[in-house]
Amino acid sequence: MNDATKSRSMNGAESLLRTLVESGVEICFANPGTSEMHFVAALDRVPGMRPVLALQENVATGAADGYGRMTGKPACTLLHLGPGLANGLANLHNARRAGSPIVNIVGDHATTHLQYDAPLTSDIHGFASPVSEWVYTSSSSREIGEDAARAVAVACESPGKIATLILPADTAWNEAERVASPLALSAPAVVSAEKINHVAGLINSGLKTAILMRGAALLEPGLTAAGKIAEKTGARLLCDTFAPRIQRGAGRVPVERLPYLSEQAADFLAGTELIVLVGAKPPVSFFAYPDKPSWLTPEGCRLTRLTEIDEDSTRALEDLAKACEADDMEPHRTRRQAPLYTLDGPVTAEFVMQVIAKYLPDNAIISDESASSGFPYYDVTETAAAHDYLNLTGGALGSMMAVSIGAAIACPGRKVVNLQGDGSAMYLLPALWTQAREKLDIVTVIFSNRSYSILNHELQRVGAENQGRSAASLMSLENPSIHWLGLASGMGVPAVQAETRQSFDMIFQKVMNESGPKLIEVIL
Amino acid sequence: MNDATKSRSMNGAESLLRTLVESGVEICFANPGTSEMHFVAALDRVPGMRPVLALQENVATGAADGYGRMTGKPACTLLHLGPGLANGLANLHNARRAGSPIVNIVGDHATTHLQYDAPLTSDIHGFASPVSEWVYTSSSSREIGEDAARAVAVACESPGKIATLILPADTAWNEAERVASPLALSAPAVVSAEKINHVAGLINSGLKTAILMRGAALLEPGLTAAGKIAEKTGARLLCDTFAPRIQRGAGRVPVERLPYLSEQAADFLAGTELIVLVGAKPPVSFFAYPDKPSWLTPEGCRLTRLTEIDEDSTRALEDLAKACEADDMEPHRTRRQAPLYTLDGPVTAEFVMQVIAKYLPDNAIISDESASSGFPYYDVTETAAAHDYLNLTGGALGSMMAVSIGAAIACPGRKVVNLQGDGSAMYLLPALWTQAREKLDIVTVIFSNRSYSILNHELQRVGAENQGRSAASLMSLENPSIHWLGLASGMGVPAVQAETRQSFDMIFQKVMNESGPKLIEVIL
Incomplete structure (x- = not known):
């Protein structure tokens, strides 16, 4: 809280907005309506939040997903009651799968108005729950600041979570006292030396190994460590079919992508004796098909987990590289090579x-x-x-x-x-x-x-x-x-x-x- | 069940589709995906269902709403798992408010596949619940027919309900035995003579009366009965601001619409001593505003209910007309009159x-x-x-x-x-x-x-x-x-x-x- 915000009165919307800004949220992807007008008005009084208008809510939630994937920081969305949230749910589903941090601000009717079941009334909590790590209805303008700080803290939990804060209109327009301080954020958990050594032992035992990665493992530091391990041990480096983000191309450590179709994935993994999961789940098919298996780990192949998606995969891969005595290796890196093609023939x-x-x-x-x-x-x-x-x-x-x-x-x-x-x-x-x-x-x-x-x-x-x-x-x-x-x-x-x-x-x-x-x- | 369907094998999707057709469902507003392919394939084997493609799911659900409002019959939608349903939720919210009958068929992963939490897995039941009267996951191809018949019966409950049937892919592709027979549909409840007489007594007591209508009351038969009552008793005829459907224009009994803005609605209702609710709720403002009332019934005005939205409002109005000795009255009807306007000036x-x-x-x-x-x-x-x-x-x-x-x-x-x-x-x-x-x-x-x-x-x-x-x-x-x-x-x-x-x-x-x-x- 700074003196400027202390010395004058503010409403709940302003307390919310200032708290978000102080907690490091800089972008608001918005499709507001009447119940969010105080938040909108506050945008002109509070510096530091860039409003971006979306003309349909799935644009707002999808944009927040993309922003989260590239920065690791939450954007906020501003959505109009249950139906506005509903229109953005599909991309919140994708964002949840991506592990993207997002703070949804969903306006609702004033608490005094809900009893009348007016046309826009709906079960916002119910809509939000399937895609949200945390859903909370803020019942007081005096507490909305603290609620917002909690929402940001939840969103920032590794690898990134969706926090949905429901803002009744009277919580926005009633008087507030203060801006809440940012909460301390917890770093992703570091896996134990015991586990590192266990996995290193398995890899070094001569099993034909594939390291299947997702999340932070697929950014440059993790890839570099994984590349050292591959160079030393001969392990294959794989990534999930639909990894949220991967750094690749010239100069990067190449990673093979798990094929989409289950029969191709089965061929791809055939002969693998050990799969090391790094922020990834065991490979399964995208859809089920009659008489085709969903489970893609080859018969007899051993599965072991280095990290869960919320653990520090970069650090774990670096520690694993050391445990495999691969730290001094120079990983193989992709060389830039323009594809050769002809300008004759049909466009494919x-x-x-x-x-x-x-x-x-x-x-x-x-x-x-x-x-x-x-x-x-x-x-x-x-x-x-x-x-x-x-x-x-x-x-x-x-x-x-x-x-x-x-x-x-x-x-x-x-x-x-x-x-x-x-x-x-x-x-x-x-x-x-x-x-x-x-x-x-x-x-x-x-x-x-x-x-x-x-x-x-x-x-x-x-x-x-x-x-x-x-x-x-x-x-x-x-x-x-x-x-x-x-x-x-x-x-x-x-x-x-x-x-x-x-x-x-x-x-x-x-x-x-x-x-x-x-x-x-x-x-x- | 007819012999043609008995004599050959069919899968769950076909059993479902044939049951829907036999239960009177004729239109499928669809945006299918992989998990709905057996239902899609069955459309070419089963006559009587018209598929209409929507390129976004809210088109499908909104179209089903419109079809239901005009026919009183449910269309079905075909939606692709949780995210497909999510994209259609906003218009299901509107349809729920309209009292439109709809049967949603939402595909899901095969039951054997759900355990793997593949990317498209989500809490479909959770998404559906806020907008659905009934949500059910059909766990067997041998029972999907009965489940579908139940879904139609729920959708047809007065005034129209939303039934969501979740169809796992293996329920669609596994073998089925039979087509289920349509369930008997219950007619809307008829209100008691006691209540009719009570309301008639209130109106006849000389209170300045407004009859506020919504639902079937606003179609011609109900309007005609209401018009007779108005003619006899001097009662005003009102409709909800956002009535799903109203029949009006030349030859129809005119009904005043409750204004949208609360201060206008307050003026509009000022002096009213009795509001008779016919399928409508007590009037409230659409949004709440600081220092403005949400509740719009004037101080001292008596509220009485003729029918709930699921009761037979047409019959109740006809009975009320009789009880008010208005049955022989000739209601006032609107005369066609083209508005006069000039072609000069700005477009407004x-x-x-x-x-x-x-x-x-x-x-x-x-x-x-x-x-x-x-x-x-x-x-x-x-x-x-x-x-x-x-x-x-x-x-x-x-x-x-x-x-x-x-x-x-x-x-x-x-x-x-x-x-x-x-x-x-x-x-x-x-x-x-x-x-x-x-x-x-x-x-x-x-x-x-x-x-x-x-x-x-x-x-x-x-x-x-x-x-x-x-x-x-x-x-x-x-x-x-x-x-x-x-x-x-x-x-x-x-x-x-x-x-x-x-x-x-x-x-x-x-x-x-x-x-x-x-x-x-x-x-x-």
């Missing part, structure tokens, strides 16, 4: 990924929701310039256009390339508007195949027979066709269509040298 | 409503989410041709573009006019795509004021001070401007812009004589 998803790999600038961020299109060609970008790769963590489509917003705001000066299926992009079009308003350096590549292509494939895989007219109608995005240039320019994002290899190659190279939001529709 | 929201009132064809449906624009001019359409008026019932924006879909599918041959604010329309753009695909006769009028105009107003009302730069940025839809022609045509809906009175008058008249989806952006 692989070609698109090759062009991206060629022109991606140094230190870019790739945000991938390309589903059946770009996804299978993930390896193509392995030898591109060093970059961060962000994945759709929870499978809820309509995520990465918003995650891109948060990443771009978190990392000014870095180019964000967002890979989108046409089906997935349709879930969250208003994200483009926020990209335009905030003048964010995001290039969206739409893989336009005019279908839920992945479902055509899945229909066969689940053993469902007889794709007739009804089933086909539910998988096609034709009739009518979606015109991406109209949609993007309607939102204020300049857009262009690439129908040939030549045009995409030229366009993508050009936009990598410009800044500001762009959309490229690639006709597949 | 009132002018837009006047043009709509003038050209609205007989038996049209108005679906209103025009918020601060068209809403205050509701009375302007009172003397238009007979029509149904559908309101945003739960305050969750992004509803009526989808409700329009369901209404248009429910009522082929009737023109649907959807009034949208630009802010509200941005929540649910993919609704336009479904309108185009299904070639629905929906004309969307966008009141383009380029702001969350209602919030500018509310910011003052809640007593929040100092609208500075941050607050203004959260209420403006400028920077960049939204280009509706691009957005609509991008979705396959022909669109046109009206900037003058002359052009809107000409355009609206013209589209009333065409069919198929159109969008008109009116620049205010």
Whole structure:
């Protein structure tokens, strides 16, 4: 609390906002309504919080996810009662899977008004619970500061949690006394020397080992330590199929990605005798299929855990490197290598990924929701310039256009390339508007195949027979066709269509040298 | 169960689908994923269910709401696990407030797969509970038929309920035995003669009476009975501010709408000595405001209830008319009267409503989410041709573009006019795509004021001070401007812009004589 805030009266909203700022929250992704008007008004009295308007709530929550992945710090969202929160739940699901820190501020009716069950009344706590580590309704303007400080502390718990603070309108408008001090944050737990030595012993026993990583382990310090272990012991380095964030490309220690399809994953892991889990769970298939196993650890393979996701994986890998006497090793690192391709022939998803790999600038961020299109060609970008790769963590489509917003705001000066299926992009079009308003350096590549292509494939895989007219109608995005240039320019994002290899190659190279939001529709 | 379905094997999905069809469900608003592929495949084997693809789930749930309001019958939705349901929750909130019957089919992972907590795993039951009367996870393909019949029966409970049936993938793909028979549906409860006489006695005692109605009471038979009572006793006829559906216009018994703002509602009700509630709750303000009352019943006014929302309001009003000896009265009915307006001057929201009132064809449906624009001019359409008026019932924006879909599918041959604010329309753009695909006769009028105009107003009302730069940025839809022609045509809906009175008058008249989806952006 500082003297300026002490010497004049403030309401609960201002106490909340000042507490958030003092606790280090700098960005508010907002779609407010009447019940949040005092918070909105306070934004003009309290310096230090940047408001970013989202025109649909899943944009706000997805942006907070992206911001959290790139900074490790929580943004806050500002959402309008139960329905506003409901509209943002799918991306909170993804954020929870990503381990992203987020503080949701959800307005509610005044406590005196709830008894009347007015039209917007709903069970906000019920909506929030499935995605939140912590949900709390702040019942007093005099305590909202403390509540906010607790919310930030929960959000900052390793690896990042979702805290939802429900703010009744009278808690916002009634008088408050003070701003709460930030709470001490706890560092992620360090694993014991005993466990380190146990895992080192297993690896050194000669078992054919794979180290499966997720979370902080996939950032440079963890990767470097893992690379030393691999160099010394011959262990394979793997990452989860949908790791929230991974640092890769030229100069980075390469990591193999676990395949999406269970039969491919089974082949990929065949012969492995020891899987060391570092912030990861045992590998399982994304969906179940009739007569196919969900559990992907090979028969007889030993599973051991170095760290849970909330433990200090970086430190654990460094300690493990020492225990394996690998600390002086020089890990293998990826060398930059532009893919070779021809400009003749039809445009394919692989070609698109090759062009991206060629022109991606140094230190870019790739945000991938390309589903059946770009996804299978993930390896193509392995030898591109060093970059961060962000994945759709929870499978809820309509995520990465918003995650891109948060990443771009978190990392000014870095180019964000967002890979989108046409089906997935349709879930969250208003994200483009926020990209335009905030003048964010995001290039969206739409893989336009005019279908839920992945479902055509899945229909066969689940053993469902007889794709007739009804089933086909539910998988096609034709009739009518979606015109991406109209949609993007309607939102204020300049857009262009690439129908040939030549045009995409030229366009993508050009936009990598410009800044500001762009959309490229690639006709597949 | 018929012989055709008995003689061959079927899986759980087919058993479910056949049961829904036999129970009278004819439309499936769907956004499926992998876990729903068996249901999708079954659509081609089972006649009688029309699949309608939505590109975002809130389109599907909102369309089911509109279909339910116009038919009184449940449509089903098909949603992809927890996140798919989450994306549709806001419109389920509105549907719950509307009393619309809906059966949600929500796919889930196979029961054997849930233990692995794969990325798409979530607490579906938790997401569904706040909006559902009934939530059930069907654990066996042999019982899914019975579960589906129960879901339909719950949805059909008066006035209409939301039943959510969770369908694990293995329940869909495992073998089933039979199709379940429809359950007997219970009719809405009839209120006792004692209560009728009690209310009649109160009205006849000379108290200055207002009859406040909602639900079935606002359809023609109920209105006619209410009109007789009014004619006999001098009682005012009122409807809820956000009644799900009301039949009005030429030839109908007119009903006054309770004003939205609490101070206006207080004036409106001043002097009332008796309020008779017919399917309605006691009047309360939509939001609470500092130092303004939420409770709107005047001091000293008596409140009495004729029917709860689940009781038979039509019958009760007819019985009440008899008890008031009003059965032979001829109720006052609205006469058609085209509004007079000039084509000079700026385009205003009132002018837009006047043009709509003038050209609205007989038996049209108005679906209103025009918020601060068209809403205050509701009375302007009172003397238009007979029509149904559908309101945003739960305050969750992004509803009526989808409700329009369901209404248009429910009522082929009737023109649907959807009034949208630009802010509200941005929540649910993919609704336009479904309108185009299904070639629905929906004309969307966008009141383009380029702001969350209602919030500018509310910011003052809640007593929040100092609208500075941050607050203004959260209420403006400028920077960049939204280009509706691009957005609509991008979705396959022909669109046109009206900037003058002359052009809107000409355009609206013209589209009333065409069919198929159109969008008109009116620049205010």
